[in-house]
Amino acid sequence: MHGRLKVRTTAEQQEIKRKERAEKVKKFQAGLHRVFQKRDAGELDAEALQITAQLLAGNPDVSTLWNYRRAVLQHYIDTKSEDEVQAACVEELDFLESCLRVNPKSYGVWHHRAWTLSGAPRPDWTRELQLCDKFLEYDERNFHCWDHRRFVVKCSGVSAEAELEFTDTKISTNFSNYSSWYYRSKLLPIVHPATDGSGRVAEAELLKEFQLVQNAFFTDPNDQSAWFYHRWLLGKGEQRLALDCIHISRDPCRASVRLTKPVKLGHDHVSLSISVDGKPVEDCRWKNATRGSDYGMLWTYDVPRGTLTERGEHVITAELSSGDNDDDDKRLSLSCTLPADRGECKMAMRTSFCRSRMTAAKTETLTDELESCKQLDELEPNNKWALLTIVLLMRALDPLGREAETLDYLSQLSEVDPYRGNYYRDLGSKFIMENVLEQQQHLEDKVALKDKGLTALYYTEYLATVSELNLASNKLTNVSQCCHLQCVTKLILDDNELESCVGLGQLPLLVELSLQNNKLSTVDAVAPLSTCPRLERLDLRGNPMASDCAVVESVRAALPQVRELLLV
Amino acid sequence: MANLPSVLFLEKHINYIAAYENKKDDYEYVMTEYLRMSGIYWGITAMDLMHQLDMMDKVQIIAFVKQCQHKCGGISSSENHDPHLLYTLSAVQILCTYDALDTIDADLVVDYVKGLQQPDGSFVGDKWGEVDTRFSFCALACLALLHRLEAIDVNKAVQHILACRNFDGGFGTRPGSESHAGQIYCCVGALAIVGRLHEVDADLLGWWLCERQLPSGGLNGRPEKLPDVCYSWWVLSSLTIIGRLHWIDKVQVLSTFLQTSHWSKGMMCTYKLVLLSSRSQGMQMNRYE
Numbered sequence: 078m079h080g081r082l083k084v085r086t087t088a089e090q091q092e093i094k095r096k097e098r099a100e101k102v103k104k105f106q107a108g109l110h111r112v113f114q115k116r117d118a119g120e121l122d123a124e125a126l127q128i129t130a131q132l133l134a135g136n137p138d139v140s141t142l143w144n145y146r147r148a149v150l151q152h153y154i155d156t157k158s159e160d161e162v163q164a165a166c167v168e169e170l171d172f173l174e175s176c177l178r179v180n181p182k183s184y185g186v187w188h189h190r191a192w193t194l195s196g197a198p199r200p201d202w203t204r205e206l207q208l209c210d211k212f213l214e215y216d217e218r219n220f221h222c223w224d225h226r227r228f229v230v231k232c233s234g235v236s237a238e239a240e241l242e243f244t245d246t247k248i249s250t251n252f253s254n255y256s257s258w259y260y261r262s263k264l265l266p267i268v269h270p271a272t273d274g275s276g277r278v279a280e281a282e283l284l285k286e287f288q289l290v291q292n293a294f295f296t297d298p299n300d301q302s303a304w305f306y307h308r309w310l311l312g313k314g315e316q317r318l319a320l321d322c323i324h325i326s327r328d329p330c331r332a333s334v335r336l337t338k339p340v341k342l343g344h345d346h347v348s349l350s351i352s353v354d355g356k357p358v359e360d361c362r363w364k365n366a367t368r369g370s371d372y373g374m375l376w377t378y379d380v381p382r383g384t385l386t387e388r389g390e391h392v393i394t395a396e397l398s399s400g401d402n403d404d405d406d407k408r409l410s411l412s413c414t415l416p417a418d419r420g421e422c423k424m425a426m427r428t429s430f431c432r433s434r435m436t437a438a439k440t441e442t443l444t445d446e447l448e449s450c451k452q453l454d455e456l457e458p459n460n461k462w463a464l465l466t467i468v469l470l471m472r473a474l475d476p477l478g479r480e481a482e483t484l485d486y487l488s489q490l491s492e493v494d495p496y497r498g499n500y501y502r503d504l505g506s507k508f509i510m511e512n513v514l515e516q517q518q519h520l521e522d523k524v525a526l527k528d529k530g531l532t533a534l535y536y537t538e539y540l541a542t543v544s545e546l547n548l549a550s551n552k553l554t555n556v557s558q559c560c561h562l563q564c565v566t567k568l569i570l571d572d573n574e575l576e577s578c579v580g581l582g583q584l585p586l587l588v589e590l591s592l593q594n595n596k597l598s599t600v601d602a603v604a605p606l607s608t609c610p611r612l613e614r615l616d617l618r619g620n621p622m623a624s625d626c627a628v629v630e631s632v633r634a635a636l637p638q639v640r641e642l643l644l645v
Numbered sequence: 646m647a648n649l650p651s652v653l654f655l656e657k658h659i660n661y662i663a664a665y666e667n668k669k670d671d672y673e674y675v676m677t678e679y680l681r682m683s684g685i686y687w688g689i690t691a692m693d694l695m696h697q698l699d700m701m702d703k704v705q706i707i708a709f710v711k712q713c714q715h716k717c718g719g720i721s722s723s724e725n726h727d728p729h730l731l732y733t734l735s736a737v738q739i740l741c742t743y744d745a746l747d748t749i750d751a752d753l754v755v756d757y758v759k760g761l762q763q764p765d766g767s768f769v770g771d772k773w774g775e776v777d778t779r780f781s782f783c784a785l786a787c788l789a790l791l792h793r794l795e796a797i798d799v800n801k802a803v804q805h806i807l808a809c810r811n812f813d814g815g816f817g818t819r820p821g822s823e824s825h826a827g828q829i830y831c832c833v834g835a836l837a838i839v840g841r842l843h844e845v846d847a848d849l850l851g852w853w854l855c856e857r858q859l860p861s862g863g864l865n866g867r868p869e870k871l872p873d874v875c876y877s878w879w880v881l882s883s884l885t886i887i888g889r890l891h892w893i894d895k896v897q898v899l900s901t902f903l904q905t906s907h908w909s910k911g912m913m914c915t916y917k918l919v920l921l922s923s924r925s926q927g928m929q930m931n932r933y934e
Contacts, residue, residue, distance in 0.1 A: 098672040106675060113725045139679040140771075141726040147773055188775045218867070220823050227821050255868045259823045262812035301856060301868040309812040339843040345800065372843050496862075496894040497855050503892070507848070 108132045116145050121152035130172055137176055137183040147192060159198045166197035174208065181212055187221045191228050202233030217247060218256050237267045252293035255302040261286075262309055275314025284442045286310055291449055294462065298453060304462040311469055318347075320411040321374075322425040323395045324542050324564070327387070327415070329585060330380045333563055334363075334395050334411075335538055337428075339372040347399045349376060353384055353391055366541070368560045368580070374538045375561050390417040423542055430511040430536070431476035443474055461494040472508065480512055484530075502532040502552075510535045526551070527569075534558040540565075544586075548573070556580040562587075570595065571616075577601075582608040594619035600631040607635055616643040655695055662688045663700045681723040682713060682732040686739050693742060703743055710736045711748050717760075718753030719771065729771045730761060734783040737790050746791070755793045758784050765808075766801030767819075777818050778809050782831035789838045803841050806832050814850030826857060826866035826879040833883050842887065851889035854880050862897030872901070 108128055115125055126149055129142045136142075146169075153165050170193060176186045194200045209226040212219060230240060241264045247257040269282035278286070287310060293303035322335040332351055340347045342363050351358050358380065367373035385391055394412040413424035435443070447470040453463040468486045471479040487505045491498040509529050514536055517524070523545040531551035537558040540546060544564050549571040556570065557580035566586050571593040578597070581590065582605030590612060597603060598621035606612060615636065622628045623644040633642060665688060668674050677684055685706060692698050713721045713736065719728025720736040733754060740746045761768050761784065768780040781802055788794045808820040809832060815824025816832035829850070836842050857864040857880045863872030864880045877898065884890045 102670065102672050102675045109725075136676065136679075140729065141679065141721075144727050144771070144773055184775075184777075188773075192773065218870070220818070220825060220867075224818060224822050253869060256823055259811065259813070263821055305813055305853070305868065312812075370843065371840050496858050496897060497892060500852060500855050500889075500892040504848075 105132065105136070112142065112145060116148075121149045125149050133185075134176060134179070137180050137186050140185055143185050143189045146189070150193065150196065154196050162196075163198045166193055166200075169193045170197075177212065181216065181219055182221055184221065187225050191225060194229075194232070200232070202229055205229045206233070206235065213247070217251065217254050220256065223256055223260070237264050240264055241268050248289070248293070252296050253300040253302055255305070258290075258302050258306040262306065271314070273314070277312075277314045278310075280436065280439060283310060284438060287442050287446060291446065294466075295449075295453065298457050298460050298463060301462070304466060307466060308469060311473055318397075318399055318407075320395055320397050320409050320426070321428060322423060322541075323393065323411050323413050324421065324423040325385075325391075325393050325413060325415050326421040326564075327385055328420060330382055330385055331377055332380055332393065332395070333366075333375065333377045333541060334397075335425075335541060336374050336376075336397065339367070339370075339374050340399075341371045341373075342376060344371075345399075347397070350396050350398075351378070351380075352394050352396070353380075355392070355394075358384060366538075366561050366563055368557070368583070375541050375563070377563055385415070388418055391415045393422075428514075428539070430515045431472065435473075440474065443470055446470055447474065459493045461490055464490050464493065468504075476508070477512055477515065480508070483508060499532065502530075506531045506533045507535045514539050523547075537561040549591075559584070566611075578603050578605045581605055584609050585611070587612050589614040591616040592620065593617070596621065598622050598625075598628075600628055600635055603632055604635055606639075610638065612636070612639055614641040614643075615639045618643050618645060659692065659695055659697050659700065662692055663697075666702065666705075678723050679726060680732075682710070682720065682739070683722070683735040685709070686735040686742075689739060689742055698742070706739065707743060707745050707748050710739055714749045714753070718750065718755070718757030720749070720754070727771060728757070730758065730768065730780045730783040730787070731770065733757065734787045737787050741790050751791050751793075755788065755791060755796045758787055759796045762797050762802065766798060766803070766805035768802070778806055778816060778828055778835070779818075779831045781806055782835040785835045785838045794839065799839050803836065803839060803844070806835055807844055813853045814846045814848075815853055824853070824867070826854070826864075826876050826883065829854070830879040830883045833886050837886050845887055847887040847889060851884060851887055851892055854884050855889065855892035858893045858897070862894065862901035864893070864898070 108131060112125070112128055112132065115122075115128075126146060129146050133139065133142050133146075150165060150169065154162050157165070170190065173186055173190045173193065176183065177190075180186065194205065206226070206229050209222055209229060212222040213226070216222070229235070241261065244257045244261050244264065247254055248261075265278045265282065265286070266276055269279040271277040271279050277283075287307075290303050290307050290310065294300070294307070297303075316337050318340065319337045320334065321337050322333075324333040325331070334349060334351075342349050342365075349363060350361055361378050363376040363378050365371065365373040366375040366377055392412055392414050394410050396408060396410040398408045400407045411424055411426070413422050415422045447467065450463050450467045450470065453460065454467065457463065464486055468483050468490075471483050471486075476483075484505055487501045487508075490501045494501070506529075509526075509531065513524075513526065522543060524540065524543050525547045527547050528550040531548070531553060534548075534553065534556065535558070538561045541561050542564050543562065545567040546562065546565055547569040549569045551573055553570070553573040553575060556575060556578070559565075559568070559580040560583070562568065562584055564586055565584060567589040568581075568584075568587060569591045571591050573595050575592065575595040575597060578592070581587075587609045588611050590606070590609075593616050597617065600622075602622070603615075603617070606615065617623050617632070622632065629644055633639075636642070665674070689698060689701050689706065692701055709723075710720070712724055713726075713728075713732070715721060715728045717728060719730070720733040721728045722732045726732075736749070737746070737754065740748055758768075761771070761780070763769060763776065767776045767778075768784045769776055770780045770783075784797065785794070785799075785802060788796060805820075806816065809816045809818070809822065809828075811817060811824045813824050815826075815829045817823050817825060817828055822828075833842070833845060833850075836844055856868070857866065857876065859865060859872050861872060863874070864877040865872045866876035866879060870876075881890065881893070881898070884892065
């Protein structure tokens with residue numbers, strides 16, 4: 078019986094609600110109709126403000142109503158006395174505050190508030206900042222309010238120092254406040270800029286931040302905020318555009334240039350030219366080695382025959398010019414000498430793939446940090462944030478010496494935090510490549526990256542001059558980054574997990590390719606290879622396609638240049 | 646998962662969307678008039694994904710879109726409302742779906758969008774001056790669909806988006822604003838449209854995005870927030886655009902969706918689910934939270 082009674086009550090309640098809603102709809106539609114009538118008649122008056130206020134109080138997302146209010150207020154600003162306008166604006170701000178109390182996350186309300194303040198003759202910025210304080214007390218993550226605060230700060234000239242202090246207060250009240258930590262990342266480089274112009278934070282202050290953030294993650298080791306901030310503290314400044322490497326070969330007659338970041342040549346005021354023995358080569362047609370993008374770090378140019386002699390010595394210079402205008406024009410150049418009787422030459426700048434050199438003070442701080450994180454790991458076993466931060470600190474302190482330890486921690490992370498297993502594996506692959514490249518600044522022609530557990534390929538631009546590359550026995554599922562292997566003649570990709578050869582097309586010098594024991598099953602999977610003009614030997618043994626006669630025949634037809642196709 | 650009644654579930658959604666237009670006196674219908682154009686876009690896209698586009702009244706929808714174009718070229722959410730970039734994009738998307746772009750004056754749309762770009766490259770949503778990277782996305786997507794990107798200063802638009810990039814690799818509403826999954830979708834999407842994805846630090850951003858997945862399997866939109874189907878869409882689509890979708894656990898995402906929304910069949914369902922639940926979850930381009 079109790080149940081039945083309850084059902085009946087619910088039905089009654091539903092009916093009451095239905096009626097209420099029907100009434101609301103009627104009122105809302107009537108109000109809206111009246112507003113549109115007035116607006117279309119050009120009536121910009123107090124009644125307009127009154128009706129729209131009633132409608133907006135419950136439905137702050139109807140932007141057309143805010144627009145009408147702005148039209149009325151703008152009319153006041155244009156026609157009324159300063160005091161009258163001020164009074165109207167104050168009234169408007171009061172109304173908006175009442176709207177915010179009901180819905181503190183309405184885009185429309187916050188925008189209208191900023192608009193009103195911008196039009197008010199005497200905006201009270203102090204009171205406005207207090208309003209922000211108040212709403213951030215209700216909800217310290219309300220990004221609308223944070224944005225409004227930044228608007229108020231900008232309009233009223235509050236200093237970055239004062240705002241930094243505000244974040245101090247916020248963070249000391251509650252460490253778990255991503256919004257505050259984020260705001261610090263914006264303020265610190267302004268208040269304490271690094272002297273090297275990198276846009277980062279001065280070292281003395283940076284080291285103090287490490288202390289602050291350490292307190293935070295010891296207080297609540299499972300809160301993401303402090304850990305994200307910590308990783309930012311460990312970061313580097315942005316890479317500047319520069320020439321990184323030039324490579325010249327006689328056969329094919331070609332120049333290759335690598336830059337420190339991707340550009341679109343001929344656009345954004347970036348251009349690249351070369352000269353041979355001091356004589357500029359006219360009309361260089363650069364080709365981007367990166368497929369599927371207009372932007373790239375690696376550019377090649379097929380030098381017209383006759384520009385280089387068959388045997389003689391040549392000095393080749395690449396010149397990069399960039400800059401938004403003539404005043405800011407930057408020119409950089411890099412030269413290399415092609416000795417007589419040699420087929421190729423290259424000149425590369427020293428690139429740091431791991432961490433740059435650190436001061437003693439920073440090394441000491443980071444060493445302390447590492448100790449603290451290890452303690453935390455003992456107190457809170459399997460805390461993934463502590464584990465990942467240990468990895469990052471080891472990378473910063475001694476990337477080569479601690480490689481094995483780092484990789485152990487990453488595999489522990491994959492177990493502790495399986496949702497992100499692929500992230501940790503890819504990160505490990507990146508670190509491995511960084512270490513390989515750091516150790517082999519002047520890469521040998523033959524590079525072996527066999528059985529490294531690689532799940533992703535990073536930095537292949539830096540393998541552009543390698544002629545033999547062995548990537549066998551990894552866990553690669555994608556080799557699209559191989560498009561940068563512009564000098565490779567022999568490539569081994571046995572025992573990976575490839576389902577497609579995308580990325581292996583258009584490799585101009587590739588002669589021998591081994592793809593044993595992958596997951597290639599269709600003609601389409603190997604179709605990109607048809608654009609490798611010199612490909613002679615292709616090993617497809619152990620792939621699903623090898624046992625399908627029809628597929629094999631179509632592969633032969635699709636790749637006529639291959640003389641030796643191994644299937645069984 | 647295999648046992649879930651996916652066909653029945655889809656039918657319910659199909660019927661719900663198909664019937665929606667006939668409930669013009671419903672509270673929900675009236676109260677969402679201010680975003681009608683986007684609602685139609687979500688509805689027909691969901692129907693299209695379920696191969697049921699024919700169930701929608703094409704003629705009526707196209708006539709409605711035409712009616713909503715204003716003299717300035719901009720398009721409003723419905724009749725009597727003011728034009729805005731949000732609804733201009735939805736309208737263009739609807740007409741692309743129906744291959745009916747000639748319904749509206751596309752040149753005027755281009756003029757309207759162009760007129761909303763500011764000297765710093767940003768876009769305001771309408772003449773009242775609200776700046777937001779959502780509007781950068783709307784502008785670039787709209788012009789890309791009309792094949793008229795050359796009408797604006799794309800470089801400056803990109804520079805503005807990059808000025809909104811943050812310490813976590815994400816993007817915010819304006820320069821100085823905190824990262825947010827919805828905003829990240831807009832910025833990453835906009836950069837993808839103009840071929841500038843290399844400006845994104847995909848590993849840093851991908852890490853932040855994959856950390857949105859919570860123990861329940863669902864995803865949130867910012868650190869230390871609750872999971873939500875709507876945010877799941879922004880996060881998953883952003884991860885897809887930067888090639889890092891494999892950094893989250895797809896099986897867990899799907900099983901969460903199934904629990905909350907009786908769901909099945911592959912990742913494309915994510916899109917459907919978000920679109921289908923747009924009304925109940927409050928997924929609106931102009932109200933993420």
